[in-house]
Amino acid sequence: MVIDLQAYKDNKARTPKPAVRRIPVFERVFVKDGKLIGETAKGTQLIIKDYAKEDSNGEKGDC
Structure with missing residues (x-):
């Protein structure tokens, strides 16, 4: 294999x-x-993790 560097x-x-x-810092x-x-x-709200979505898939949450 020949690679043209x-x-x-x-x-x-x-x-x-x-x-x-940019890394969000939460208050x-x-x-x-x-x-x-x-x-x-x-005042901006960001969803970090949706545990309800994981439960509907039959997976266990991190908690």
Whole structure:
């Protein structure tokens, strides 16, 4: 198997790289209706894990 390293380097150089990764930091974490929800400082709520969805599939939750 022959690999053209120059083509690989050129392709990698053309691919844009994200400069900054954003990781949400939650002010508050709570459980509501079988969902683990995180709330940011701006009030945005994100579902971290949906335990009700796992139970309907017959799987056990992490708890």
